[in-house]
Amino acid sequence: MNDKVYRRFAEVYDTMGADRFSAQMVEYTGELIHKFNIDVVHALDLCCGTGTALHLFARKGWQLVGVDRSEGMLKIARKKLRGTGAKLYQKSLPTFKIALPGDKETGKGFDLVTSFYDSLNYLLTQRDLKATFRTVHAHLKPGGWFVFDMNTAEALKVLWDGQVFADVHDNLAWVWKNTYDENKQTADCAATFFVRKGKVWERFTEVHTERAYANSVIRKLLRESGFVVRGLYRCFSFEKPDADDYRVCVVAEKKR
Ligand SMILES: C[S@@+](CC[C@H](N)C(=O)[O-])C[C@H]1O[C@@H](n2cnc3c(N)ncnc32)[C@H](O)[C@@H]1O
Known part of the structure; x- marks a missing residue:
């Protein structure tokens, strides 16, 4: 990780x-x-x-x-x-x-x-x-x-590859964009978050990688x-x- x-x-x-x-x-x-x-x-x-x-x-x-x-x-x-x-x-x-x-x-x-x-x-x-x-x-x-x-591997292929997950709450929103590399059996999830701090929305992104066995x-x-x-x-x-x-x-x- x-x-x-x-x-x-x-x-x-x-x-x-x-x-x-x-x-x-x-x-x-x-x-x-x-x-x-x-x-x-x-x-x-x-x-x-x-x-x-x-x-x-x-x-x-x-x-x-x-x-x-x-x-x-x-x-x-x-x-x-x-x-x-x-x-x-x-x-x-x-x-x-x-x-x-x-x-x-x-x-x-x-x-x-x-x-x-x-x-x-x-x-x-x-x-x-x-x-x-x-x-x-x-x-x-x-x-x-x-x-x-x-x-x-089926989860990474079907549930992750090409999928976008997004939702919005009062003080929090997120957009996750996922891809899968079948050769390596690894998937990346680029997870972007928006968090409200007072009047300001802060944005940050983390890229998570998983491998299937x-x-x-x-x-x-x-x-x-x-x-x-x-x-x-x-x-x-x-x-x-x-x-x-x-x-x-x-x-x-x-x-x-
Ligand atoms: C999806 S979260 C699951 C957390 C918790 N087990 C749960 O069920 O909510 C994955 C967790 O694994 C930890 N993690 C991932 N790779 C790790 C590593 N190499 N060593 C220790 N912790 C790790 C992360 O910091 C994170 O807290």
Whole structure:
């Protein structure tokens, strides 16, 4: 991810309703936890953004840590998470190191690592995606779980390529123009925002780039990083994904 994204976007992320996606993922993760009988005490949300998922996970009484690269996003998260005890770190994927929770008796490491809303699509090479999987592996305890969603190539081709998304609120408007490069399997979103500050409308643009990975590649890189893939679903279901699905959710367990 280039470090010019999620700067001013952070100010308006929740206002434009982008926080609703991780709320849906938290509910779905609850179903996955039930299905796979996962016990969670310590959880880490990677690319935690404005902290919505952590805020909702806090209601479960878990001990929480969030990691994100964007200081702007973390600033909002800090406010949202006041009083929850959640710890936040400004760190960048693919490699970082934070203190592991737990002890020798319980096993050192997190019980669950999550990453929502196509955050891992910001990793633009297989090398970085694999290095990220290794980083997650190093932070999980043996038998710990990793749950994340990703946009598929179909999403970038159909939902992004040539599409313009625009909307206007009282103090905020945006125009997002998207393109897709089929050869590289990357899509660019040139996101322009207009934010009203008193009588003045401020304008800024961020260019976001995502890359899609075939399900077979995701599985292979996870296996090579010491995971067993327990589920790869059409997101928000327990169904096997089809070629025309836009988003997958992956459930992987660190080998014991
Ligand atoms: C689409 S937002 C999702 C935020 C949050 N997970 C949610 O569901 O609302 C993507 C997040 O990934 C973070 N991110 C992207 N690339 C990153 C990297 N290489 N290291 C750490 N964070 C990254 C961004 O800063 C941003 O907060």
